[in-house]
Amino acid sequence: MSRYPIDIERFHDTLLRLRGITAVESGVENLEPIDREMLGSSSCAHLPHAALLRTDGGLKQEVLLQFEIAFDYSRDSLQSIEFLSWFVRDCARSGTKVQLRPFALPPASPMGRQLGTTLKWHMDLFIDGIEESLEPAFATVRQLHHSLETAIRLYDIPLGSETDRR
Numbered sequence: 628m629s630r631y632p633i634d635i636e637r638f639h640d641t642l643l644r645l646r647g648i649t650a651v652e653s654g655v656e657n658l659e660p661i662d663r664e665m666l667g668s669s670s671c672a673h674l675p676h677a678a679l680l681r682t683d684g685g686l687k688q689e690v691l692l693q694f695e696i697a698f699d700y701s702r703d704s705l706q707s708i709e710f711l712s713w714f715v716r717d718c719a720r721s722g723t724k725v726q727l728r729p730f731a732l733p734p735a736s737p738m739g740r741q742l743g744t745t746l747k748w749h750m751d752l753f754i755d756g757i758e759e760s761l762e763p764a765f766a767t768v769r770q771l772h773h774s775l776e777t778a779i780r781l782y783d784i785p786l787g788s789e790t791d792r793r
Contacts, residue, residue, distance in 0.1 A: 631653065632761075632765060634765040634768045634769050634772070635653055635692075635765075635768060637772055638694070638768050638771065638772045638775070639651040639653065639694075641772060641775055641776060641779070642694070642696060642711075642775075644779075644786045644787060645707035645710070645711070645779075645784065645786065645787065646701075646703035646704065646706070646707050646785055646786065646787040647698050647699045647700075647701045647702075647703040647704020647705070647706075647707050647708075647787070648696060648697070648698055648704065648707055648787075649697045649698055649699050649704075650695075650696075650697040651694055651695065651696055651697070652694075652695045653692060653693060653694045653695065654692075654693055655690055655691070655692050655693075655761065655764070656674065656690060656691045656693065657685070657689075657690055657757075658679070658684070658685025658686065658689040658690060658691050658753075659685045659686065659687055659688060659689055660685065661674065661679060661684045661685040662683065662684035662685075663679075663680065663683050663684055665684070666679060666680065666684075673693065673695075673730065673749070674691070675691070675726065675728065675749070675751045678726065678751070678753070686755055687755075688755055688756055688757050688758060689753060689754065689755045689757065690753075690754050690755075690757045690761070690764060691751055691752070691753055691754075692751075692752040692754065692764055692767075692768065693749055693750070693751055693752070694749070694750040694752070695730070695747050695748070695749055696708075696711070696747060696748040696749075696750065697747050698747075698748070703785070703787070706785075707784075708748060710778075710782070710784055711727060711748070711750070712727055714774075714775060714778050715727040715750060717778075718771065718774060723752075723767070723770075723771065724752065724753035724754070724755075725750065725751065725752045725753070725771070726750075726751050727748055727749070727750050727751075728748070728749050728751065729746060729747075729748060729749075730746070730747050730748065730749045731745045731746045731747070732745040752764075752767065752768070752771065754767050
């Protein structure tokens with residue numbers, strides 16, 4: 628049984644078909660209560676700080692769907708990330724409130740040096756007008772997913788197999 632709603636699960640599955648992508652996790656965050664002061668908290672470290680600083684925090688009835696994408700540091704994964712970078716930028720140019728940005732943990736922790744081992748990519752999808760249901764967010768993910776599948780076919784993007792991710 629999936630721990631994600633079906634629209635999210637299908638989007639994950641398509642991202643995971645890209646070569647070198649090893650894991651995708653996602654979550655939803657209500658941005659409305661987030662303000663400038665909260666952004667310094669470690670509990671907000673995963674949030675898109677620059678975007679939220681531009682608006683002094685979250686907007687009314689706004690949520691963030693965030694997809695965290697892990698990769699294997701191979702040439703194939705870099706090509707997949709480059710494709711996703713173009714794809715996200717193209718979607719944003721067409722009006723979808725989406726961005727792709729790198730995310731990493733500090734170079735060292737009490738457990739030792741971690742530089743070179745924590746880099747991931749966050750695909751941030753901002754959705755406003757959320758009142759009683761996440762259905763508008765799921766509709767946006769369905770559209771984004773359809774666009775991604777179309778772009779993969781149109782540009783003949785190489786895909787990996789299920790065994791490539793094991």
